[in-house]
Amino acid sequence: MPIGRRQAAMLAMAALAAPRLGRAQGSWPERPVRLILPFGAGGAADTLARSVANAFAPHANGQSLVVENRGGAGGTIAGAATAQARPDGYTLMLADLGANGIGKELQPSVPYDPATAFTPVCHLVNLPLAFVVPASLPVDDIAGFVALARRRGDMVYAHPGIGYAGHLAQEFMNRELGLKMTPVPYRSGAEVARSILAAETESTFMTVSTSLPFIREGKAKALAVSSKAPVPQLPNVPPMATVLPGFEALVWHGIVGPAGLPPEITAAANRAFNAVLADPAVREAAVTRQAAEIVGGTPDQFGRFIQAEIARWTPLIRSLGLRAE
DSSP states (O other): OOOHHHHHHHHHHHHHHHHHHHHHHTTOOOSOOOEEEEEOSHHHHHHHHHHHHHHTTTGGGTEEEEEEEOOOOGGGHHHHHHHHHHHSSSEEEOOOOOIIIOOOHHOOOOOTTTTTTHHHHHHHEEEEEEEEEEETTOOOHHHHHHHHHHOOOOEEEEEESTHHHHHHHHHHHHHHTTTTOEEESSSSHHHHHHHHHHTTTEEEEHHHHHHHHHHTTTTTTEEEEEEEEEEESSTSSBGGGTTTTTTTOEEEEEEETTTOOOOHHHHHHHHHHHHHHHHHHHEEEEEHHHHHHEEOOOHHHHHHHHHHHHHHHHHHHHTTOOOOO
8 A cells, every 4th residue: 555655646747747747838938038030110110010019929929029120231240240149049139131131151250150050940021022123213114214224224223231132132133134233332221211212213122112102202213122023012014034034032030049949949949039020010010001911931941941042042142243241
């Protein structure tokens, strides 16, 4: 009997311990999570990050997601801070092409290798670009624009910085279509938009959400979109791929952590962010207001996407000798 009682006591203790062990293995997060953002406050990426943060707690043990803006240097300031963080799941980053893809190609002094410094967690969204020209430009489609650019040979285009998606998209288009256009860099997307509205420059690629008000007001014209599929908000604007097969250039965002993030934390974070993407408020902010495509998926899928983006843009950067420094 004494042995039976001891066995019963041991079984009872094991039964009590089992749920505790289960909670320990799936307990991330146990405190607020920091999300480093490689952009300043108020832009499209900031809006996306804060909508994700607002929906995070119900899918993350009630813990908050705290957005920290660390803009500058093409996103590599934020990238360096994330790469150097402890891989415990409490410092994550809103990934983008500059910080997590081509930053070191443009700035060799960047103190991390984007291909190895991060753990992919979840692909959030892709945002298409619109190819926009001033309302006064005497063209109504891409064929007309190409003909005008070839005839004149002295046209200029605007971009918000070397290596940004809009800059690379225009350079790729120019190279493939044999256009000679002079780039004019501006400090922000808002300045790029102003240059188009004032007809100081003659084309740019900018996000659909940024350009849509000007297009609807007749202050600018969209001749194409950069996604392979049409964009619902611009139903009469064809994809650039209809003129330039295979063309695609996207602003994309996802979640990464430092290299070495444990698989169980990566998996828990991936579940949380996929759940956040299903939240109606997040979908409203991303799809309706930003014309974004919700992606989601596994960490491996996001990792393959990032590698494909590096492979897509690195040869162009090298062929043009682009440097951000």
